[in-house]
């Protein structure tokens with residue numbers, strides 16, 4: 015996974031990102047886990063209705079499409095060690111790669 019995911023300044027490729035409402039590539043419907051580049055805009059989190067923070071996550075798909083979605087919209091990945099739904103604040107599941 016790309017080491018610039020948490021860079022302070024947005025990489026240039028995020029400029030063309032389009033908002034994906036279903037947390038997958040709007041062009042080919044690949045999941046975020048298949049993206050070739052990731053950048054997470056953690057510098058400007060937004061407060062949700064539930065007083066949780068969310069931020070923009072940018073993904074460059076292998077098909078060439080760049081898209082972004084709110085972190086709060088990311089579907090939770092069930093892990094074998096997860097008993098409950100308490101873990102919601104991790105920015106991404108990069109360690110699943």
Ligand SMILES: [Zn+2]
Nearest residue numbers: 039042075077
């Ligand atoms: Zn795609």
